[in-house]
Amino acid sequence: MKKIALLVLALILILSFAAGTALAADVTYVKVTGSVVNLRSGPGTSYDKLGSVTKDTQLVWLSTGDGWYQVKTSSGQKAWISATYSELVSVADPGSSTPQTPSSSTPSGSAKTALVNTNSSNVRSGPSTSYSSLTKLSAGTEVTVLYFSDGWYQVRLADGTEGWISASLLDLGNSGSILVAEKERRQTVRFTHGQVCGSGKYALSSGTAGLIVKIQSSEPFLYEIARTSKGMAFYTDISLSGETNVSSYRASGVSSLSQTDNKTALLFSGSQKLYLGAVPSADGCTVTLTVGTSPLIGHRIVVDPGHGSYAGSSTDPGAVQNGLSERDINMAIGRALLYKLNAAGADARLTHDGPTSLDLYDRAWFANALEADAFVSVHCNSATNNTANGSSTYFYAPAGNTMGWNRSEHQLLAKEVQSELVAALASRNIGVKEERFVVIRETDMPSILVETLFISNPSEAAVLSDPDSQQQIAAAIRDGMANWFAAME
Ligand SMILES: [Zn+2]
Numbered sequence: 001m002k003k004i005a006l007l008v009l010a011l012i013l014i015l016s017f018a019a020g021t022a023l024a025a026d027v028t029y030v031k032v033t034g035s036v037v038n039l040r041s042g043p044g045t046s047y048d049k050l051g052s053v054t055k056d057t058q059l060v061w062l063s064t065g066d067g068w069y070q071v072k073t074s075s076g077q078k079a080w081i082s083a084t085y086s087e088l089v090s091v092a093d094p095g096s097s098t099p100q101t102p103s104s105s106t107p108s109g110s111a112k113t114a115l116v117n118t119n120s121s122n123v124r125s126g127p128s129t130s131y132s133s134l135t136k137l138s139a140g141t142e143v144t145v146l147y148f149s150d151g152w153y154q155v156r157l158a159d160g161t162e163g164w165i166s167a168s169l170l171d172l173g174n175s176g177s178i179l180v181a182e183k184e185r186r187q188t189v190r191f192t193h194g195q196v197c198g199s200g201k202y203a204l205s206s207g208t209a210g211l212i213v214k215i216q217s218s219e220p221f222l223y224e225i226a227r228t229s230k231g232m233a234f235y236t237d238i239s240l241s242g243e244t245n246v247s248s249y250r251a252s253g254v255s256s257l258s259q260t261d262n263k264t265a266l267l268f269s270g271s272q273k274l275y276l277g278a279v280p281s282a283d284g285c286t287v288t289l290t291v292g293t294s295p296l297i298g299h300r301i302v303v304d305p306g307h308g309s310y311a312g313s314s315t316d317p318g319a320v321q322n323g324l325s326e327r328d329i330n331m332a333i334g335r336a337l338l339y340k341l342n343a344a345g346a347d348a349r350l351t352h353d354g355p356t357s358l359d360l361y362d363r364a365w366f367a368n369a370l371e372a373d374a375f376v377s378v379h380c381n382s383a384t385n386n387t388a389n390g391s392s393t394y395f396y397a398p399a400g401n402t403m404g405w406n407r408s409e410h411q412l413l414a415k416e417v418q419s420e421l422v423a424a425l426a427s428r429n430i431g432v433k434e435e436r437f438v439v440i441r442e443t444d445m446p447s448i449l450v451e452t453l454f455i456s457n458p459s460e461a462a463v464l465s466d467p468d469s470q471q472q473i474a475a476a477i478r479d480g481m482a483n484w485f486a487a488m489e
Contacts, residue, residue, distance in 0.1 A: 221287075
C-alpha cells in the first residue's frame, strides 16, 4: 500500500505524549513552549529528572507551585515542569484554540465521565491485566475519564483514587472523542541524516516472529526504517552499540546484522525477503524492533469480533441459530486471529474482548484513532433457508467517491482473505462483495467484513463451533492479510 511505503520513509517522533487535546470541554493543559523541557519529581531543578517533553506537547495540569506546574504524563505519572518553559491552556471545547487562565485549582477541570458496565470490574495500577487490581467497581459506578491508551482508560474514582480500567468495561456514550487522544501520540516529522544526538545500546533476543532488537537510550531519539537492496535498514539520530553476531538467531531469517561507520544505522540481511517493525515506548527512550520473514511484521491491524453485549439496555448477540450465538463464535475467531497476527509480528488490537459498549461507529473510530493499517470485522452469515452455505468477504470503497481513491487496495484485501478462507474451509465461494456496512464504510484504512460460514446451516454451524475449525478460520484470515501486505509493499 502506498501509505505504508510513505510510512517507511517518514520519521516517527516518539517523544510526544500529549495527554489528549481532544478530551471533553474545559480541560486545563500545560503546553510546552521550550524545545525540549525536563519533567522532574518536584517543583525545582534539584529534584530528580523523570523524563523530557518537546515543544507543543500538552500535559494534563494538576496544580500550580512556585514557578512550576504539576502535570500528569500520558503514562499517568505525576511530574513537575518549569513555568518558564510552559504555559497554561484551558481548552473550552475541542477545536477552540483560545487560551484561558484557569479559575480554580480543580484538577483537570470537568473531564468526561463514564459508567462501568460490568460488576466486579477491576481498576488496575496500569493499562494492562498484568498490573495489580486497586479495587473492584460494580456496574453503574460513575468514573471520570482522564486518558486513553491501547484499549484502557485511565480513570479517577469518586474517592480520588486513580487507576486504569479496560475500555470494554466502560460505557462512554460518545467515546470517539476520547479515542482520538491516542492519535495525538503518533506524529511524524522529517528527520535529517547525519545528526548524532546521543548514544544507545541494543540487545538481541528471539521472538515468535523473528529477531528482536531492543534499543535503549537515556534520551528520546528519532528513527526511520527503509528497505535497501540487501535487506532492511534502521536509521537513527543516536550512535548505537551492541552485539552484531546473529548466528544464534538464524531461525528468524536474519543472516547478518551490520552497522554503518558512524553507528547510526543497523542493517539486516537474509536469504529470504525481510520485514522490519519498530515499536517505540511511550517515553521515546526505548524502541523494540522485530525483524523476520512475515509481511505482517510491524503492521497495526484492528480485529473486530462482530456484535457483542452492549452496556445498558441493549445486547446484540448477532444471529442466534442451531443453539449458537453469533457473537460467541465471532469472539472466539477474533481472539484466535489476534493471537496469530501478533505471533507473526503484527501490532494487532481487538475492538473489544467480551462485553462492550462500542457501537458500529465506535469500532470504526477505534481503528481510525489507532491509525490502523487494516481492519477486519469477523461475522457468521445467516439465512432463513437453512441450506444456504458458503463464505463471503465484503469491502466498501465506491469508485468516483472520496472513499474510492484506494478502491483497489480495499478490494484486494477482500480478495486475498476470501481466497484463503475458501481454500482452508473447502466452502462454497460466494465471492467478494461490496456493501455499505458501517464498520467498513467509516474506517479510513482498507477494511473488510468476513462472513465466515452460515450459522443457520446445521453442518456449517458445527464447523463454526468447533475450536479447531475456529483456529483454521483465523489462520486463513491471517494468511490472506499477510499476502495482501506483501502485495502492498
Ligand atoms: Zn453478524
